[in-house]
Amino acid sequence: MRERGWRPEGPLDVARTLLPHRRGSGDPTWQQAADGAIWRTSRTPAGPGTIRVSAHPREGLVLGRAFGPGAEWLLETLPQLLGAADPLADFRALMDRLGGGGHALIRELAGRYGDLRVGRTSRVFEALVPAVLEQKVVGREARRAWRWLLSRYGDPAPGPGPAGMRICPAPEVWRAIPSWDWHRAGVEGVRAKTIINAARHAEKFEAAGSAEADRLMRSLPGIGVWTSAETRQRAHGDPDAVSVGDYHIPSLVGWSLTGDRTDDAGMLELLAPYRGHRHRIVRLLELGGTRPPARGPRMPARDYRSF
Template sequence: MTTEDSRYEAVRSRDARFDGVFFFGVATTGIYCRPSCPAITPKRQNVSFFATAAAAQGAGFRACRRCRPDAVPGSADWNARADVVGRAVRLIGDGVVDREGVAGLAARLGYSARQVQRQLNAELGAGPIALARAQRGHTARVLLQTTSMQAAEIAFAAGFASVRQFNETIKEIYAATPTELRAGRPGRLPVAGRDGAAGVPLRLAYRGPYDTAQVFGFLAERAVAGVEEVTGEPGRRTYRRTLRLPHAPGVAEVAERAGTGGWLECSLHLGDLRDLTTATQRIRRLFDLDADPYAVAQRLSADPALAPLVAATPGLRAPGAADPEELALRAVLGDGLPLPEARHLAADLVAAHGEPLPEPSGGLTHLFPRPRDLTAAPGDLGIAVAPQRATAVRALAVALAGGSLRLDPGADRDEAERALLSLPGISTWTAGYIRMRALSDPDVLLDPALLLTLAPAHISRWRPWSSYATHYVWHAEG
């Protein structure tokens, strides 16, 4: 999709593979759409193309009510990019601009606010405020159409500073008042209020095929008691976990059985509704919902060794992490151990140092310990663990708590890996595993057999999707 003519061909063919990759606005209607919009294809001279929904909104276009272009998966390209633009997009998605402003975003990236503004405008056609505004608008629409929350509650849950700002933004983006938008709700999700048993119901969209059995199986094998649980039979499982969020703890539930409809059904039980955007983005990263399986399959299928695996498992994903620091601590604690033993150690650590939930939720009882909780732990961490392993975990906790190692969505992946390898007891494999999952790097090859038997030139053919090659091999090995 490097030229506008090729983009127009995708629009003419209503190719859903490019939903979220770009958007198009129609001058005669003032509406912007996703490439797969079912409406009559507009004439080429009336079409403009945009890198983001925020850019289309900034140009004066309103979201199409048929294809809902603001609700498509995020761009796999921006999520994969390691430069300042990719890091900024991930931080904005995590709600940093809403919580800390543009100055806070720039400080996390190590740039001035002006530099960040200029680079985002040049690459995405919209600055950080516009990108955060588009995200707030989408969150508000979801809440209006899937919950019975009051408009004022929705305004602040979505990140708006005032009800007036909320009303004006909804009117500008959707050409409808919040009341009108709510009246047009699809009605296919359970409707819950703030304290409803269903939590806040969401449909988390993804593109292409999605192998729910692979993802839920991967998470079930690694679920830590007290923090995570997987209930139900294969094909109808529910993954549940606690979330440590900026304002209050939460619990997320994701259903496996809904994976065939282009989305996963999720319920978020939040102690503070301001955490909605952050919780949503963290679950999206955990389930790798912004991946582009078409690009992955095209690249990896070109290798005869991987082609049969790709054909056998369409839609395989590379699960990320809901809490990068938790993932890193668990990886170091269980380095080299069989999965059951690693899970047992992590559960012991949770029982010894985790923060209890205000109220247990099924088998969920605790939040995973924060790094600073472990810096004050005894030398053996208060659990039955080898001294070298305890030393490695404590060193990692000190680095995370002190800020010398950052694993947030805007972290520089190369710097993070160097910092990990400088710590005692952290192997190259574990640093790569943390990079792959905690930092959602799509280009990490971890399988030792492949690294030993294949030439570097061969492995380079899989780039930038080496993480998916790793998961294909793991999945085939069972």
């Protein structure tokens, strides 16, 4: 076990910062303990690792305890995971420039959630796989597939973390998953092929910055704007990566800022004044915006599994 204390500049909500990396309440790579500490696993460049992150606000301290071959890497990158590289000062300057030209709700939310940070995991492929699993399906279907595949192919997490935690499989393991296990996980051929193909290029993804990773990922079949944005938000902490093509976000943005539903084009127009921080604005609206009333039945989760 290795340990590191880190003092962030200004207030920091650890759970809120790390929440985007959780894929459902049963995510085997992310769990929250009864005392509020966050357990998270990763396959780092140095090998598998588990980190426990706990906040100690009275001391202004965040404590990281890490286990496994990747422990040192996880502790070294802990500040970036918690948003140390997030250009918050640039966002505040943007809000000052906009002044009364910015939307009142966004000004209010920016003040209310001033501790909101966009962190980065620096592990692109680990963020890409669940993003592909979430393509064009309801969330519970994607989360079920993620849990099943990690339970079957992920390594047990090192350290004394919550039972059942797993490490995301290495790219070569994803390439070797047979078709019948994709089927059992509830993943049809298109998404399975997209992940298998992406695994062949994983090394290039990890070496690229956000803009280059966007180009590389979108050059592959099955990876478009939405998947790239969802990946870069988490892996690179890109505060401007907008999830164009999302089923819910345009309605959230439109309803929160105008009282009307909108589409992707309308969403981008509303977010245009905040270029450079459009993903951050969406996160603020997810915390304090409003959604239009639901209409019609919910889309059911499909089940491709055989028993």
